[in-house]
Amino acid sequence: MNVEVLEDERHHRFVLNMGPQHPSTHGVLRVLLELEGEYAMSLLPVLGYGHRCHEKIAEFKPAKSFMPNTARMDYLGALIYNHGYAQLLEKATGVEAPRRAEYIRVITSELNRIQSHLLWYGAYLLDLGAFTPIMYAFDDREEILDILEDITGSRLTYCYYRVGGVCKDIDDKFVTRTRAFIDRLRGRFPMYDELVNGNVILQKRLINVGDLTPQTCYRYGITGPLLRGTGVAYDLRRAEPYSVYPEFDFEVPTETSGDCMASFKVRFREMEQSLRIIEQALDKLPEGPVMAAKVPKKLKIPAGDYNSSVEAPRGELSYYLVADGSDVPYRLKVRTPSFSNLSVVPEMCEGMLLSDVVSAMGSLDLVIPEIDR
């Protein structure tokens, strides 16, 4: 579609093309905005610029070797994507990961979640015109990346989990650094709070913008912090407990207003809960192997269909595998949270000020590669 001026001189309605290289779309997302003055009368997201055929690739190689692809869908929640996929194949083949491996998975996944939320925090505020917070957020995030790099070998697109465990055990240095990081981030939260959360400009930009209700969320399949911001305490770590999450004491933060401020606060409190989980996991960390003893080289998956759902930083991630008895998936479908979360935008942002559209879309915490896959 081209940019066009509609034949209505009085209202000056026109179509504005935002993206695919616009900084506030955080990736190659394109949005066609029909504007009337500063008001967005309709929005049309255009997807597919980052489509890399992950589902097609999955049908061509042994299921085990799809693990690196999972990390490249959501580059901010790569370990959680690893987790869901490892769990899917473990369910399907009956391989069981040792307890120590599950604990390591939880610790590293939660670090990954905090890292994702920190990036969202910095980038979101940058979109809203506050430059400083991203510097602080990246300072903390950098520490997580260093900790994870030591153990996994990469900084962003991790491929650390394996079917039956994790590929490398954690060491004392990891434990010491993680504990130090927990104290450090806890000490920084009050500063974050003082720095922006009470700021009147931020409140004006977030409160009563991008309202959602639980019913809207069900109709669109919105999950994660956005759904929890409408007052529904739905977190797959609690609702469909997986891994060793039932062994930890943590809360599912909720807010009731359903606007951008609600999901903002929910994400913030989630970081604190993640720290709690990591702390408990480090305290209880069992000894033992980190890989199951017998994982067949050629991992044949019995015929049938399997589903594995985990709580990614942006909401529910589901892998659905249809197997025909061979080691190559017959069909693999990845349900990514941002895809469903973004699909509400045309309804949510109709009639909004353009500046509020940026604010509302930022609160969705979009990661475009997981939408396009």
Add this chain to the structure above:
Amino acid sequence: MDVKSVVQQWQKMATSVEEVDYAVSGYDYSICLEGATVPAFASMMLEAGFYLVDLMAVHVEPAIEVVYQLAHVETRCRVMARAFVDEKGEIPSITDIYQGANWHERETRDFHGVVFVGHPNLEPLILAEEDVDLKPLLKTEKTLKDVAAVRRGQPEDEAAKPEAVKSPEQS
């Protein structure tokens, strides 16, 4: 949510309702539907408070199967509902019930060529406009399998016994 009454409602409209083992399959109920009853099923699910997790297609013999995944926020009840497309490759759209299905249906149209009747705007979403007839996830004649080959084996089937599943080398 009262699972029992929901199951009863399913049994009225579905050709089969099967409870599956969550520990192995990762979901609770498998439902087979006629294509025509999909909208009625979707309305019933929305009323019962289910949210739409996913919508996808699987290309099998005799026809493309559309799979609807739904789950509930209060009670653990994850449902896979399946329906085959008709001989023209069509199935009713549920976009007017679950608006989130809009993009999923467009994606399924891109990848498998399923036509969702009643969809307001069935244009390419993920693929480029010129690739409208590519249908990349359709199987070739060589790779296409019968639907029975991708279904979980019956309990008397050797391959599906829990012991057999635990040691994949044997199968």
